[in-house]
Amino acid sequence: METPVYISIAGSDCSAGAGLQADLKTGFALGCYPLTAVTCVVNEVPGLVEGIVAMEPEFVAAQVALCLRxxxxxxxxxxxxxxxEIVRATVEALKDFDGPIVVDPVMIATAGEALILQEAIAVYEEVLIPRTTLLTPNGDELAKLAGTAPITTVEELEEAANQLCARYNCAILAKGGHVGGSTCTDILVQPGKPTLRWSHPRTEGISTHGTGCTLSSAITALLAKGQPLEQAVENGLSYIARAIATSHRLGEQFAVNHSV
Structure with a gap:
């Protein structure tokens, strides 16, 4: 049986908990062969971003093109x-790709640091999201994209997800981890289909660094394996829940267990 292949186009995290490092560990754990295109190198550890160096947009596109060929x-x-510029270069490199595209709109680190230039958000909306199969924003990212006030309730999360789904005609997985409360609710909104919700108790006392990257990569891996979108989302959510629950402690840090 041929091993499913997918590409992650993302940043490199020196602490190996998020970005391409998380994507690689997730893809291999789920039986895929993940390729990578490096967009930037991030000097970070959980809770602290010290610096970002971006790749040249043409080099990002060249990595994607070579992998696709x-x-x-x-x-x-x-x-x-x-x-x-990297957003536009990525979209141009993917212009002939007709498979599923999962967009994790990485904008804000868990500790609050910006991971995107403000002017890139409009380009996301103009050229990338309209090509997207599934968009996976957390509450903060969803509020930015929908142009709403900060999201503080599950009802607001769902309302903003519905707005984006209608605007771009793509599926939205609105992640509820950044919404307060003892329970996290993740919401899948799709054009012309019933809304699906998954709720689970919030895990306390464990760093969630890289969990968004891990979830979106898990869903991409499962789509590459041929699972329908709803099944891939449900199984991806189950995978990340297990990965968080069995996190490793590394001195003062926690690392999500990708090998579950």
């Missing part, structure tokens, strides 16, 4: 794209 790529995930 050389491997039977079944799905694409985009993570941290950082600049408007």
């Amino acid at each position: 050389s491997f039977p790529v079944r799905a694409i995930k985009t993570g941290m794209l950082y600049s408007p």
